[in-house]
Amino acid sequence: MDPAEAEFLAEKELVTVIPNFSLDRIYLIGGDLGPFNPGLPVEVPLWLAVNLKQRQKCRLIPPEWMDAEKLEEIRDQERKEDTFTPMPSPYYMELTKLLLNYASDSIPKADEIRTLVKDTWDTRIAKLRLSADSFVRQQEAHAKLDNLTLMEINTTGTFLTQALDHMYKLRTNLQPAESAQSQDF
């Protein structure tokens, strides 16, 4: 799965927007949305929120966790713990990216939030690399990784599994390789 797909899945997350238009309930395959009353907060999926925002049809209310103080706490916690800490949203990275890209004017301290989320992300990815490293090094058969988000899994998942595959091949081919070598001779 590539990041675009993960982002696509994240777009189903609900966010709160304040529309500046009036529209009755709309009926979609994924469920009913609305009714939209101007000035009244309504929960819509991220894809719609971004779309409305791009058309200047709404104001976004950032998710509760998208707050500099809370994120700072999360980042510090993440740095302190050796294991992964639970994230405020399973799509925190995607949400942050999309919301900050398209609605940075509705989010107070947008830059700070961007940095904090990036910091958290970096910490987590570093942890992931580190654990992958020790996993390979110690030749463990299995490992348990809690609290990883889809996006995080995808950054390393394909690579790691392929790498393990290759390594497995290399290891199992150790003997045949010799024989092959001997064949060459």
Add this chain to the structure above:
Amino acid sequence: MPSTQKPMRYGHTEGHTDVCFDDIGSCIVTCGSDGDVRIWENLDDDDPKSINVGEKAYSFALKNGRLVTAVSNNTVQIHTFPEGAPDGILTRFTTNANHVVFNRDGTKIAAGSSDFMVKVVEVTDSSQQKTFRGHDAPVLSLSFDPQDVFLTSASCDGSVRVWKISDQTCVTSWPLLQKCNDVINAKSICRLAWQPKSGKLLAVPVEKVVKLYRRETWDNQFDLSDNFITQTLSIVIWSPCGQYVAAGSVNGCIAVWNVDTQECMERMKHEKSYTICGLAWHPKGGQIAYTDTEGNLGLLENVCNKDGKKSSGKVSSAVAKDYNDLFDEDDDFLNMDLIEPRSSPKVISNEEEDDDDLMLASSYPRHRGAIIEDDENSLDTALMKVNSNLEKDDDNDQDGSIPILPVSTTQRPFYDGPVPTPQQKPFQSGSTPSHLTHRFMVWNSIGIIRCYNDEQDNAIDVEFHDTSIHHATHLPNSLNHTMADLSSEAILLACESTEELASKLHCIHFSSWDSNKEWTVDMPKDEDIEAVCLGQGWAACATSAMLTRVFTIGGVQKEIFSFPGPVVSMAGHGEQLLVIYHRGTGFDGDQCLGVQLIELGKKKRQVLHGDPLPLTRKSYLMWVGFSAEGTPCYVDSKGIVKMLNRGLGNTWIPVCDTREYCKGKSDHYWVIGIHENPQQLRCIPCKGARFPPTLPRPAVAILSFKLPYCQITTEKGQMEEQFWRSVLFHNHLDYLSKNGYEYDENAKNEAAKEQQELLMKLFALSCKLEREFRCVELADFMTQNAVNLAIKYASRSRKLILAQRLSEMAVEKATEMAAPEEDDDEEEEEDFRNHLNAGYSSSTTEWSQPRVRNLHEQDMEDSKEADAVEEVEEMPEMQKFRQNPFCKTVGLPEMSTPKSAVITSSSQGRVNPFKVSANQKDPTTHSANILDNMSKFSKNTPTPNSRAVNKQKSPVIKPLIPKPKSKQALAATFFQPRPPHAGDKTEEKEEKAETILPEIQAAATENKRPKTGFQMWLEENRESILADNPGLEEADIIKEGMSRFRVLSSDERMVWTEKAKGGASSNSAEAKKRKRPADAKNEGKEKREEKSKEDSSLPKKRKPLDPSINVRLSAFAFKQS
């Protein structure tokens, strides 16, 4: 009068706090560990002025406009008060100072620090310092001797020392306290205090007592103690009169002693038992402000108002004086040219320029002062002279030039009666206070108007929730507009007058189709706009001349009217204008408001004629407006939302208590709009404030409504609340339909359905609980269909008496519904009736009685066989009810005679009142007028009569009855047989009717009314009858025909009836086209055909009664879980 404890409020963040009053006691000043000094107008002030003095403020002192603070950067610094501008550093320590105090005249301060030192510094010249060394631990507290000779200090080393200021020597030292190493570990901060003025006594809180030491001798005079005190006292203060001592303990107890009698006068407990760390006595006595270590601020009122015991004479005169003061104001008003309608609030606002707009109840003392001043202006009063001595005392005392006096009684006038409340100032709904630099001028369902008034910019921002109405606009605010309203048509702004410019009303009519979108109107000189509002197509403003001026939205001046008091607020919606004004002076914190609701549409009328507005006690108006559907609503400062209940004679009903939703004590909801469908209370949650700041942009929250019904936790209570809420919130539909507005028919049906369902549930619940009487009461609220269902339910659950009662009621109901129509008829036929009635004197009840009895029996039988028959027809009980009497009574000649007479007469009453004479030979005959009288009567008499009437009217007369108005269809159909099921009974009845009414029959045939089976049969067989009996009169032919027809087998008769039906239905289309008056007689017949149509138009409950009825009944069955 016992003291009252006001609820605590949030003042500062957690940590040590300090409190005092300013010199005149007009405001409370606190400092806290957040480094702010806050100036509170009163305890309810949600917008205190904050002065940041440092990172942490440990202590402060306030005198002569100087604010001295001990802050965490180890300095003692001065700020100006109340401006809060820094005014230099007085002294420094090596660590922070713990306590600072002023001396009596405010020339020196003393500061004690954690570096064991005490310093006394001249305020004006900080180089003049005296240092007191001797403590071996951090200094906790200090106190200046009022005569400036001594200084006392308490320290963590456990000692309390008295120093001589002049030579900085220690005069005496008592080891009173527990030793500790730091202030934070000290059990008590030991705030000690000298008796004011004389300085004869020094009070020191030690353990659980207050020790009083005599000056000079330094011996322990006595101790003040009380069993109420269970923990260490940490703080002591004297009342300004020097008669009382108040002490606060570490577990939140506050006690007040009378020093002379050593008796404990007041005992108070902190609501959360936090440590009291600041106490301050109001300079005029009566109030004690206190703070705790969690940063909360509290206030005790009416402390030690017991002086009356000692000098009752004085008190009574004071009381009299105060009353006189009240009336003096009137005198002023009448005698002098000073025509100031609101003398008292104005005096106050002159007195304190920086006053908040919300004058609140807790400012009594100020207000009293204001009255006294007022009094001095009106020296013409004779009574004044009597009181002038007192007055002088007062003044002197305020100046402070007579230090030793029996102060307590003269210090303030003691008057225990109701105290007038300052009238609240006019405001715009949905606006924040006008003194803010960034404020909302209005936030309503259309949009937001913000006003910026700072150095860079003086501007107004208008933003629309729905950008399709208009784009956001930015306007310069050169005129300094302070009031605004916003509708989907226009922006309305208004400013008060200045010295050069008159008060202006400025309207930006953005929806105008011409190019001139703005207009301005100047008010006449000396007339200030105080409130504005917009409706649909009009704008209005209320002015200080107590006039409401109405303009069209294009700027044409329309109506002007006076309202009886200073305006508070106004609101507009559609054609309705709501004005709230002061009806008079409220007392004890209450406002006395009146409300006028005027409709400015085509038919101009006043709906509310200045009725009192029922505010919650001790509250003031916060918001007033209309729901989106046009029902007037308001919100008071206690967070109660009330709505006009048009269904109950325009009364006000509380629909929501926003405080219930608040998490914290100081949290509030700022209401911005009310919607009835869907039921939404839109508001903005404000943490620790009454109104939101403009930035960050507040988010709207939606609260639900809840009527304050009892026992809301029980299922019954819940359903009752839901039912009445549903009724209340759909009142607007009736209003709209009455006033010819469009409205959503669906919503109405939905509402009706919801209500009926709730009623059925309640009914089922009551049934389950064997509350049959209650069931009947509930059924009384139901519609006909629901009652039928209820009857079914009752009979199904074997409650036969109930079922019977219900069916009685159903009949009664139908009569009631028919009643309005009769009224109309009565008007038309009044003359005839008067005429005819003259001949009759018989009571209406005597002949109706037997039938009623009969019906009762009938009913009993019916309910017994209900189960068997019920699927046959829609309303079996009712059906039989109306039919059976006839078939049963056929065999009873003595019964049938009067009945037939009645039938005849009643039908004739409709058709042709004069024809009655034909039947009048029958002695028991009653004519139409009697019937009509009876129906009048029936409206207020219970069951039997009305039922009888009903029976005579609806069922029997049916073929000839004038068509009821469409709204009555329901009632009428109730008694109609349904054609497909009509069966024999119907037929029999028809026969009967026809035999009795030959001449009417004839008339009817002439009118081409649809024919009955009999008539068709008669037409066919007329020849043969004539052949058999030549020379018969027309009437006789029919009689003969009737008897022959009766001989026919029921099957044959059925065939004829069916035939007649077919013919009739083809007629009905044509019949409908005819004008009502012409076919009034026919419609009775026609109605039967129409009935099936009506059925379908009825709420869907009616239709599927057959198999699905069981399902639905079971749905209502109350589950006892």
